[in-house]
Amino acid sequence: MNENYKIILQDIQAILDRDPATSSKLEAILCSSGLHAIIIYRGAHWLWRKNWHLTARVISQIARFLTGIEIHPAAQIGKGFMIDHGMGVVIGETAQIGDNVTLYHDVTLGGRKLYDAKGKKLAKRHPTIGNNVTIGCGAQILGPITIGDNVKIGSNAIVIEDIPANSTVVNQPAYIVKKSSDNSEIFCAYGLENNHNTVTTKAKSKTRKKS
Numbered sequence: 001m002n003e004n005y006k007i008i009l010q011d012i013q014a015i016l017d018r019d020p021a022t023s024s025k026l027e028a029i030l031c032s033s034g035l036h037a038i039i040i041y042r043g044a045h046w047l048w049r050k051n052w053h054l055t056a057r058v059i060s061q062i063a064r065f066l067t068g069i070e071i072h073p074a075a076q077i078g079k080g081f082m083i084d085h086g087m088g089v090v091i092g093e094t095a096q097i098g099d100n101v102t103l104y105h106d107v108t109l110g111g112r113k114l115y116d117a118k119g120k121k122l123a124k125r126h127p128t129i130g131n132n133v134t135i136g137c138g139a140q141i142l143g144p145i146t147i148g149d150n151v152k153i154g155s156n157a158i159v160i161e162d163i164p165a166n167s168t169v170v171n172q173p174a175y176i177v178k179k180s181s182d183n184s185e186i187f188c189a190y191g192l193e194n195n196h197n198t199v200t201t202k203a204k205s206k207t208r209k210k211s
Contacts, residue, residue, distance in 0.1 A: 004042045004043070004046055007042065007079045008038075008039055008042055010079040010080045011035060011038050011039070011079070011080065011081055011082070012025050012028050012029065012035065013025075013080070014080040014081065014082040014100065014102075015028040015032055015034075015035060015082055016028060018082055018084070018102060019032075019082070019084060032086075033066075033067045033068070033069065033083075033085075033086040033087070034067075034069065034082060034083030034084060034085070034086040034089075034103075035083075036063070036066065036067050037063050037066075037067040037069035037071060037083060037086060037089075038071075038077075038081055038083065040059060040060070040062070040063035040066075040067075041060065041063065041071040041073065041075075041077065043059065044056040044057075044059040044060045044063070044071075044073035045073050045074070045075070045076075045077075047059065047073065048073040048074050053073075056073035056074075057072075057073060059073070060072060060073045067086060067087075068086060068087040068088060068089075069083060069086050069087070069088075069089045070089070070090045070091070071089075071091045072091060072092055072093040072095070074093045074094070075091050075092065075093060075094070075095045075096070075097070075109075075126075076095070076096045076097065077091075077097045077101075078097055078098045078099035078100075078101065078131070079099050079100070080099050080100040080101075081097065081099075081100075081101055082101070082102045082103070083102075083103045083104075084102065084103070084104050084105070085104060085105040085137070086105055087105050087106070088105050088106040088107075089103055089105060089106065089107050089108075090107075090108045090109065090110065091109045091126075092109055092110055092111050092125070092126035093111075093126065094111070094123075094124040094125055094126040094144070095109040095126035095127055095128075095129070096126075096127075096128040096129065097109075097129045098129055098130045098131035098132075098133065098149070099131045099132070100131055100132045101129055101131070101132070101133045101134075101135075102133070102134045102135070103135050104135065104136055104137035104138075104139075104155070105137045105138075106137050106138045106139075107135050107136075107137065107138070107139050107140075107141070108139075108140045108141065108142070109126055109127050109129070109141050110126065110140065110141070110142045110143075111125035111126050111142070111143065112125060112142045112143030112144070112160070123144075124144045125143065125144055126143075126144065127141045127142070127143065127144070127145050127146070127147060127159075128144070128145070128146045128147065129141070129147045130146070130147055130148045130149035130150070130151065130165065131149045131150070132149055132150045133147055133149070133150070133151045133152070133153070134151075134152045134153065135153045136152075136153055136154050136155035136156070136157070137155045137156070138155050138156040139153050139154070139155060139156060139157045139158070139159065140157070140158045140159065141153070141159045142158070142159065142160050143160055145159065145160065145161060145162050145163075146162045146163075147159070147162075147163045148162075148163055148164045148165030148166070148167065149165045149166070150165055150166045150180075151163050151164075151165065151166070151167050151168070151169070152167075152168045152169070153168075153169050153170075153174065154168070154169065154170035154171070154174075156172065157169055157170055157171060157172065157174040158172045158173050158174055159173070159174045160173060160174075161173075163176070164176075164179070166179060166180045167179050167180075168180075
């Protein structure tokens with residue numbers, strides 16, 4: 001639990017670093033529903049690892065009721081995790097999330113079609129998210145795919161295939177509009193670059209070509 005405490009401190013710091021509306025640790029602790037959900041998840045995940053599975057699931061359902069954020073206690077989430085605004089976020093059982101990841105509201109890390117003849121879920125069926133990833137509001141990341149480090153996923157994108165590191169993806173279904181070898185860029189909210197007009201122009205051009 002001591003390690004969990006250190007990770008929670010990093011989760012709090014992530015809010016101070018990335019949310020301009022939060023000015024202190026106390027404000028983050030009192031006012032961030034995303035942080036509340038993460039803290040409860042950390043405890044539930046610890047219980048899950050100790051094989052207290054039912055207790056962990058009940059606790060996760062209490063967190064869902066209180067925050068509107070559903071995180072399965074078996075999911076693996078790294079340090080510095082931030083859920084901004086929060087409501088409607090769903091993180092599935094076999095999801096794996098790296099360090100310093102940011103999710104906005106209505107994001108789903110969901111499963112896709114891995115069943116046996118009796119309809120029983122099998123193996124890993126949720127995404128693996130790399131480090132320093134930003135996922136914009138309403139994005140749907142579905143299936144046992146891998147999202148590389150430093151990826152930015154635009155709002156409402158639907159991602160069903162692997163995304164290489166240092167990419168920006170948009171649209172439904174999502175496609176890459178930018179690749180970069182520079183992973184030192186500043187944090188960009190909602191998965192969009194500061195030069196969003198360029199991204200939007202490329203996206204519109206891509207859409208016209210498809211039609």
